[in-house]
Amino acid sequence: MRGEEPVVIEALKVRALPEGSYDHLLEFLRLYRVALQMVVDRVWSISGKLSKKKLHKLFYNNLVSMGFRAHHAKEVYVYAKSLVDSARSNGGRKPVLRKLSARIDKYDYRLDLGSMTLTLKLHNGYEARLRLVTSRERVEKFRGWGNYELVVKYEDGEFWVSIYFKRAIKSLKPRTVMSIDLNFDNITIAIFTLDGRLVKLKRFKTPHRKILTHKIWIERIQKRYPRSWRFIKGVRKAIERHGERIKNISWDYSHRVGDLVAELALKYYSVIVLEDLDELRENNKKGREFNKKLGLWFYRRIQFCVEYEARERNLEAIKINPKATSSKCPRCGRKLAEYGYKVLRCRKCGFIGDRDVIATINLYKKYVSRYSRCGVPGVALNTPKPDENPSGMQGNRDEAMKHIKLYEPI
Ligand SMILES: [Zn+2]
Numbered sequence: 001m002r003g004e005e006p007v008v009i010e011a012l013k014v015r016a017l018p019e020g021s022y023d024h025l026l027e028f029l030r031l032y033r034v035a036l037q038m039v040v041d042r043v044w045s046i047s048g049k050l051s052k053k054k055l056h057k058l059f060y061n062n063l064v065s066m067g068f069r070a071h072h073a074k075e076v077y078v079y080a081k082s083l084v085d086s087a088r089s090n091g092g093r094k095p096v097l098r099k100l101s102a103r104i105d106k107y108d109y110r111l112d113l114g115s116m117t118l119t120l121k122l123h124n125g126y127e128a129r130l131r132l133v134t135s136r137e138r139v140e141k142f143r144g145w146g147n148y149e150l151v152v153k154y155e156d157g158e159f160w161v162s163i164y165f166k167r168a169i170k171s172l173k174p175r176t177v178m179s180i181d182l183n184f185d186n187i188t189i190a191i192f193t194l195d196g197r198l199v200k201l202k203r204f205k206t207p208h209r210k211i212l213t214h215k216i217w218i219e220r221i222q223k224r225y226p227r228s229w230r231f232i233k234g235v236r237k238a239i240e241r242h243g244e245r246i247k248n249i250s251w252d253y254s255h256r257v258g259d260l261v262a263e264l265a266l267k268y269y270s271v272i273v274l275e276d277l278d279e280l281r282e283n284n285k286k287g288r289e290f291n292k293k294l295g296l297w298f299y300r301r302i303q304f305c306v307e308y309e310a311r312e313r314n315l316e317a318i319k320i321n322p323k324a325t326s327s328k329c330p331r332c333g334r335k336l337a338e339y340g341y342k343v344l345r346c347r348k349c350g351f352i353g354d355r356d357v358i359a360t361i362n363l364y365k366k367y368v369s370r371y372s373r374c375g376v377p378g379v380a381l382n383t384p385k386p387d388e389n390p391s392g393m394q395g396n397r398d399e400a401m402k403h404i405k406l407y408e409p410i
Pocket of ligand 1: 330332333334346347348349350351
């Protein structure tokens with residue numbers, strides 16, 4: 001491996017159909033299992049440290065004389081060692097290998113994603129050709145990635161291949177900052193330029209009320225059968241059904257939000273700023289609201305999907321302590337007062353704005369002040385002075401509210 005570049009590794013697991021006879025492939029898998037067990041037995045009996053060099057010395061010649069290629073041999077002893085290490089660290093017994101499966105190094109296979117074929121180099125110079133059974137789309141994703149290892153498995157009369165792909169991450173230099181405020185009813189997303197101009201504001205409704213309805217149903221049933229609900233099949237089933245709905249609604253929603261957010265961030269080259277939920281108890285008002293109604297799991301799930309989708313696109317997502325972000329004036333820093341439904345006003349400077357939008361501005365400001373101090377490139381320039389505001393937020397109610405009347409469909 002070159003350098004210290006961070007990499008993403010992903011496995012593609014697909015069924016594979018042998019083209020022609022697969023006798024040699026099965027023979028190879030059996031031989032591989034025998035060899036692996038032999039090395040495991042031996043390594044298990046050695047108590048001292050085993051370097052790669054030592055492993056090589058102990059097993060290489062033996063394995064090659066069994067008909068394995070050089071890199072087969074290496075894979076066998078490295079894998080055997082890792083099996084023993086993990087069994088030992090769990091206090092387990094000596095591993096006994098039952099499955100027919102082999103790890104194969106990139107030098108011992110040829111993968112052609114165009115024709116979806118895989119050629120494996122086996123023992124004694126044999127080869128096996130397999131056709132990968134999967135959709136184009138699944139494979140398409142890995143074009144341009146490197147692959148370096150695979151595992152081939154024989155199970156219930158079928159061959160399965162897991163191919164390990166990797167690519168280097170080169171984080172994009174952010175040109176804008178996207179801050180995201182999670183609330184009970186909605187998610188507010190704001191994108192700011194690095195010099196503080198608001199360029200995009202979006203708001204999505206959350207399915208929290210729907211989730212809450214199912215939760216209330218569960219509680220109601222449990223209350224009616226306080227001791228017995230676990231043991232009456234019909235009651236338990238009813239509870240499970242509501243639980244299942246909650247799970248589906250929340251994952252479904254999180255995936256879609258993650259995807260939408262990351263696509264938008266990619267379009268604007270944004271760094272994504274999320275609230276650090278672990279710090280939420282410091283943000284008293286919001287913390288209470290979250291905990292009373294639902295707990296944090298749903299927000300974590302949404303954030304998980306946002307972070308995942310961001311990583312997939314080489315975008316950075318960072319978390320910032322949300323303390324006071326929904327209660328402080330973004331212009332002068334004073335505590336804001338309620339001013340109608342979800343609207344807050346500053347008594348000192350007269351700033352008026354939507355509560356959730358204010359939270360996104362404050363998150364943005366926190367990000368900028370934190371990273372301009374640390375000198376993150378690209379962000380240090382043109383940060384707003386303390387008395388300046390991101391434009392569109394100039395204390396005029398219409399300005400602060402105007403883009404956000406409509407919910408985006410999701
Ligand atoms: Zn103010």
